[in-house]
Amino acid sequence: MSHYLITGGAGFIGSHLSEALLERGHYVTVIDNLSTGRFENIAPLVGNPRFRFAIDTITNEIVMDRLVSECDIVVHMAAVVGVELILKDPVNVIETNILGTHFVLKVANRYRKQVLFASTSEIYGKNENVPFREDDDRVLGPATVARWSYSSSKAVDEFLSLAYHRKNDLPVVIFRLFNTVGPRQTGRYGMVIPRFVRQALSGEPITVYGDGNQARCFVHVKDVVEAIIALSACPQAIGQVFNIGSTDEVSILELAHRVLKLADAALGRAPTGIDERVRLVPYEQAYTAGFEDMKRRMPDIGKIGRYVGWQPRSSLDEILQDVIQFSMQRSQ
Numbered sequence: 001m002s003h004y005l006i007t008g009g010a011g012f013i014g015s016h017l018s019e020a021l022l023e024r025g026h027y028v029t030v031i032d033n034l035s036t037g038r039f040e041n042i043a044p045l046v047g048n049p050r051f052r053f054a055i056d057t058i059t060n061e062i063v064m065d066r067l068v069s070e071c072d073i074v075v076h077m078a079a080v081v082g083v084e085l086i087l088k089d090p091v092n093v094i095e096t097n098i099l100g101t102h103f104v105l106k107v108a109n110r111y112r113k114q115v116l117f118a119s120t121s122e123i124y125g126k127n128e129n130v131p132f133r134e135d136d137d138r139v140l141g142p143a144t145v146a147r148w149s150y151s152s153s154k155a156v157d158e159f160l161s162l163a164y165h166r167k168n169d170l171p172v173v174i175f176r177l178f179n180t181v182g183p184r185q186t187g188r189y190g191m192v193i194p195r196f197v198r199q200a201l202s203g204e205p206i207t208v209y210g211d212g213n214q215a216r217c218f219v220h221v222k223d224v225v226e227a228i229i230a231l232s233a234c235p236q237a238i239g240q241v242f243n244i245g246s247t248d249e250v251s252i253l254e255l256a257h258r259v260l261k262l263a264d265a266a267l268g269r270a271p272t273g274i275d276e277r278v279r280l281v282p283y284e285q286a287y288t289a290g291f292e293d294m295k296r297r298m299p300d301i302g303k304i305g306r307y308v309g310w311q312p313r314s315s316l317d318e319i320l321q322d323v324i325q326f327s328m329q330r331s332q
Helices: 012-023 039-045 061-070 083-088 090-111 148-168 192-202 221-232 252-267 302-308 316-331
Strands: 003-007 027-031 051-054 073-076 114-120 172-177 206-209 215-217 241-244 249-251 278-281
Touching (some): 003 012, 003 061, 012 221, 039 051, 073 090, 090 114, 090 148, 114 148, 172 221, 192 252, 206 252, 215 252
Parallel strands (some): 003 027, 003 073, 027 051, 073 114, 114 172, 206 278
């Protein structure tokens, strides 16, 4: 069995990854400063003798040196996430994502540990050549638009990771996540499905930003952790970049309608006036003037399929039902 160190492991994806690894008999250490992660996500794991955690920042050299030296594989997930945080504090985005990743890579290189780096579909920017392949060009807006600071910071992280691999032969694998969703995800920072579910269950109008015609593909977190674990055990994946996501595309307006119908069914509520319960909100009102968004974001997942045989299993309705049930249980 391997010992995994998960940075940002108290977050939504990190906590699910911790659970899945422990179920397979691995050892797991989590480090998280709880700025966006929640201790309650990992609290049920605390009694497991193969699990331990540290509430600290990844730039604490003394702590990170020890944790990395004692592990076999580092899964680096600590980052600033969510459109709202990106727009409100771009300095924190750049410093946390770039400096934090560089620090993790330096320590991992010191002990020759394998690193799996969590990147993002935001890498592709405004490229309209869907589905996105890992070697597609990046198309971004100007540096004066804060939205693109996140994409750029993650791109620098990828450059750094691959540079460490090429120069120092550090075993690095990069995976780009496309709209991961599931239980425990919060809508506090702009994540669309938890926000829609909360509004639908509480009887509020669902607020759709823009015209609602922008399309996305959503993948269940349990499918994502399967992909990450498979990549960590694939020697051929080292030095490579992989998309992880679904290819089931849906417009945000249609997503709102589906959330309302499933929430009504879960509550035993008559499904009436679906269109009347959706409110369009201009981007400049929801975020800031000049906000830019991507019309479509769909991954090509052929590469990860060839390397580890992975493909998502959960349908969009199954994802939505899981989130709805989790939200209802939490409110009881």
